[in-house]
Amino acid sequence: MKKRIAVLPGDGIGKEVAKGAVEILQAVGERYNHQFEFSYGMIGGHAIDEKGKPLPEETIQLCKESDAILLGAVGGPKWDQVNPDIRPERGLLQIRKELNLYANLRPTTYFESLAKSSPLKDEVIQGVDLLMVRELTGGLYFGQPSERMDANGESAVVDTLFYKKAEMKRVIEKAFILADKRRKKVTSIDKANVLESSRMWRETAEEVAKDYPHVYLEHMLVDNAAMQMVTNPKQFDVVVTENMFGDILSDEASVLTGSLGMLPSASLSENGPYLFEPIHGSAPDIAGKNVANPLAMILSAAMMLRESFGLETEANEVERAVKQVLDAGFRTSDIAEFGQQVTSTTEMIAEVKAML
Amino acid sequence: MKKRIAVLPGDGIGKEVAKGAVEILQAVGERYNHQFEFSYGMIGGHAIDEKGKPLPEETIQLCKESDAILLGAVGGPKWDQVNPDIRPERGLLQIRKELNLYANLRPTTYFESLAKSSPLKDEVIQGVDLLMVRELTGGLYFGQPSERMDANGESAVVDTLFYKKAEMKRVIEKAFILADKRRKKVTSIDKANVLESSRMWRETAEEVAKDYPHVYLEHMLVDNAAMQMVTNPKQFDVVVTENMFGDILSDEASVLTGSLGMLPSASLSENGPYLFEPIHGSAPDIAGKNVANPLAMILSAAMMLRESFGLETEANEVERAVKQVLDAGFRTSDIAEFGQQVTSTTEMIAEVKAML
Ligand SMILES: CC(C)[C@H](C(=O)O)[C@@H](O)C(=O)O
């Protein structure tokens, strides 16, 4: 198989972890006889410095010509003060919109060897295996107007939560398709007792459910979901929700099992290319020190093998290698316990490669 | 002191727990020589059944003529299917708006004797003492338009996040005033990297902070806050945020210490009356069985003594009595551990009374 992969390392630890994913993919390519061709593009603060904007045209072009995209992380204090239109995060929002990446998938999994770093009791998180599906190109993030205004002489502001029904439908369908291959349960999250958009969301979920008679659909209010996520995360299989609720709940979900530095994500469009990135940020405080945990990025590459290229065996191989490295006791500083020996970024990458 | 208290028991367990609060207040009144006069009003499903709407005019009138309001809980499956405009929750939203209850205060406290029922590890929650201040009368909850629409022939929907700067200012000020009497830290939560309303929120917080030089202000993005709440809740003193973020985060906060059935809330306006209610719902499944936990409602009455009537000693007395009852091992079923003897609602009320 021959595939073009766009690599956008971004800022902070993005570069270090992206390097790890590329190395692992090269090793997988050699082993299984695939040709992975890597091309590099700029995004985020780095792109602001070099090109004056967080997502230069050539990066968009590169992505559109590629079969899949690997993104490291963007942002850092250096660019915090700049005009919101050219802040690093704007690059993220723009790439989602440009490539129509409407479905953000974030698995939260339980790694037995990491349970000690979880804030939750082991009996609460043991065996947690949930997949958050977040709508990524609509809602409050992109609705217009989003501006200051004058309300009868008083200073005021408005943001707009706008959705087309078709935008709700496609992401909810994606959740059902994914649930059908898993434990066959979809929890759809909304605020139907307050928002009209949530009432349309709930109706749409009911309509989609008719086409998936084997998948069980349940509705949950977002405030209750924020509680249930902490008190009983095991109840969830696939969770689907709109953009802003998804932003909040997926971050909440990501810390449950104590493996934030381990969690990958995929952002899917209708016809590709898809984008894969670790859910952690650019961690400017530890950037360049060879201490970042590259496993979330490597697991993102595994998701890419599966979701973009259909390479299930290869994806499983990478995931197995990561698990073995953890079971063997290797730990970057973020997941090390007190007194445990700490492994560097480059050593961690080498260990995963050795396990392949 | 002579005070008129409006009691709105509402639905489900609302009636049982409201009765508890009234009994305790009567005992406090006798002991300290206050005249508390209770008048009863309808709200929620109960009001829909009797009056055709969740918040009848006579209830609004009663509240406006009272010095403070005690609310039980509203809602239940019986009214889930009815038209959104006459659902029980609408009564809640309407009373907030009618009485201008713009600041919702929810303390989350650690009860040592209940830590076992928390999903979090003890070292994470030990000593948690946070006060959530949620804006309660603006934002997505009340913004217009909130309706279905046609977008170039496609079915679509819009909700509106609208705030006046003055609405932000008054609730943020309230947070600073409260923090000044506590550990002097305000965490203001927004999504300033995406929403224009959040950027105005952040500016307003900075402006208000200038008047409280002894209070430390920090900003946190809502997604990060949803993580930090689980991983390190002890860092928070007073947390202030807009309506929808507050709905989600305050429910998340409420389950941290394992004492959801114990948590009171207060909703404040500029000139009163204020409203006090437990944060738990109407729990229709256990209603009428004399098993509900009345302590959140009793602690709400304590907040009323303090916030509405300035009766600090009396409020402390009630809180002390509740703590002693717990320390003595009395447990309603929601907070009992396996094998522990279970106390009924009426017994629990009697025990608190006996400790006064
Ligand atoms: C950086 C920010 C704009 C972004 C979001 O809110 O979507 C981030 O929090 C995420 O979840 O990817």
Ligand SMILES: CC(C)[C@H](C(=O)O)[C@@H](O)C(=O)O
């Ligand atoms: C019942 C509902 C409308 C209400 C809200 O969202 O405000 C409730 O969740 C609350 O927090 O008091």
